[in-house]
Amino acid sequence: MLIKDQIVLITGSGRGLGTDLARAFAREGARLVLNYRSSESAAQELATEIGADRAIAVRADVSDPKQVAGMVATAQAHFGAPITTVINNALPDFSFNGDARSKADGIGYTEFGAQFTGIIGGALNTIQATLPGMKSAGFGNIVNIGTNLFQNPVVPYHDYTAAKAALLSLTRTFASDLGPENIRVNMISGGLLRTTDASAATPEEVFDLIAGSTPLRRVTTPTEFADAALLFASPWSRAVTGQNLVVDGGLVMN
Template sequence: MSDPVNLPLHQQLVLVTGGARGLGRDLVKAFLREGARVVINYHTSADAAVELTALAPEKTLAVQADVTDVAAVQALFAKAQQHFGMPVTTVVNNALPAFSFNGDARAHADVISWEQMNQQMEGIVRGALNTTQAALAGMQLAGFGRIINIGTNLFQNPVVPYHDYTAAKAALLSLTRTLAQDLGEKNITVNMLSGGLLRTTDASAATPEAVFDYIASATPLRRVTTPAEFADTALFFASPWARSVTGQNLVVDGGLVKN
């Protein structure tokens, strides 16, 4: 049996969903720094996506698509393959439905609605399923695939009960593990990166400063992880160094949660 294909980062075509803003922007920049070609998926942030492509016009493509829409996701993958002449080899499922990390405004157990829960399930779990299924044919053709799902440390340390967001991310972890089992024989790895509060993204802009201070004081590194620090870790799961790692959840939060 021949050795499995293991593409170095500079030979990969990476899709980052929700890639125009926040953590997504740093994920795009991290992969570009290592020479990868990157598809920047966005939903409504067209100007930010176009601005990001200016960093490396020959290595980037901005494509609008709602990841909950199967047809739009399939069209996204087709555009990427046509533009770069190769299939998407690496998917980073980062897209997040509208959500604000403001603990003072969270919906408690007595009032949270199924509509709120379902909004997060649709965007996080359905979105990741759609991109994974759209990627499979190209990954099998390439003999190589990397799927990296973005999670949270809140389902291990639910200090703030964001019930809807946390439940959806926990479901995504389960999907990560079952997909890893199902797709491993095709040389497709599926892993999760779980962060805590990041300083600062659009979603955490509403977080009170006192919360940042508290998390920093409780973290071994005595600081809050930045989006750039978190994004760098995604490079490991995509790289040949992680060729035998699948079905795993790596917590990147400065040591606050010991996984």
Template sequence: MTSAVPINQQLVLVTGGGRGLGEHVVSALLREGARVVVNFLNSAERAQALADTAAGRAMAVRADVSDARAVRSMVEQAQEHFGMAITTVVNNALPAFSFNGDLRPHADTLTWDHLHQQFQGIVQGALNTTQATLPGMEAMGFGRIINIGTNLFQNPVVPYHDYTAAKAALLSLTRTLSHDLGPKGITVNMVSGGLLRTTDASSATPEDVFNLIAASTPLRRVTTPEEFADAVLFFASPWSRSVTGQNLVVDGGLVKN
């Protein structure tokens, strides 16, 4: 069993890596020398352009993470291309969603379809990537699963019922998987952010909301995607080799975990 592998010796899968927060996570990993699989669903040009910034160390692959067969095919394709197993997964893919409090479903309009869409993309997606990469991690005796969460289930300043419920379920899965996979040398953790300035998902957020959140944090500013991505690197690095089942909140101190 290998307790730690440097980032520059890892093959990392980042779901939803072609745009938004995922794009910044991919860039941070490439900066540290990792080989990266840039998963995308609709952002083909952006994903390919990002992969092209690190020729030979990145490839863009289309797959719907809620489709187990497509995920397995993506993993097989990537592992054959790089000649090594994917040992680190960043579950970042987000079903179509906009952080717009005015347009969110309220308690009287929320439907199971809203919830199912988010659970399918967030929870089922993470399950699919975990199961598809597990054989390679087990063979290596090393693995890192990093789930992207939210501080909204601790501080629902805007009650996005569907999105928040799915992310809360992902946190539970993070904790239970950490027990199951720990003996295999695989850690499972979550990094949770608040509103980030600015991603595609937060582009519809009014400036007043950004200002309110900034004023509420000890750092008096809204966390950037670059700052959040650097925190993700911690869980991929050897420095986190004894950390599993945890949820690190990266929001400038707004939520005390």
């Protein structure tokens, strides 16, 4: 199915990387469900920018299965067709500040639990809520947003990194389970992006250090990362599932 014929749900699309993902899919003609939890005005503005006939902003906390089910029902009623592509991008609250994160000798399971609830629970809820529609359409794409930190753990984001590593496992087991339904499940993993809300406070020397460590000699932008998501939603990757594509300028090589 061409991207222009798809209805795409992007979780956490009211801010940060989510807005770049939304604009990338909008550029290709997709109809969009812009999920937000607290960034209502930004999500509504983005929907207006894309066009009322092609985008709807819907609030839901993805860690709550009832809210997710309501969001999916609202979107299907609005467009008159099921969601066929899901981009699991939403994050629970997290401070991307290595100096402020709990170290190995002090972190507790409460911190891990919060990340697992938001990242794994959120992905599980959105996938399960949209599966009936994908099955009825005979087609589906699920793209989970990961991180290169579990391959290159240079920052002590223990809880966040563990949850994203678990999301890769979910990606692969769900790919195996859902493949016979013609539903593909993949992951795209990035590192530090230049620049998002999460990386806005990053010192210039850190960007320069990362740029110098990549073959491309630059830090990946949110727009470049978002464009890679189009690959997994397009017919060009119709035989690809269960994969993790690292988009970080070659900093991490598989």
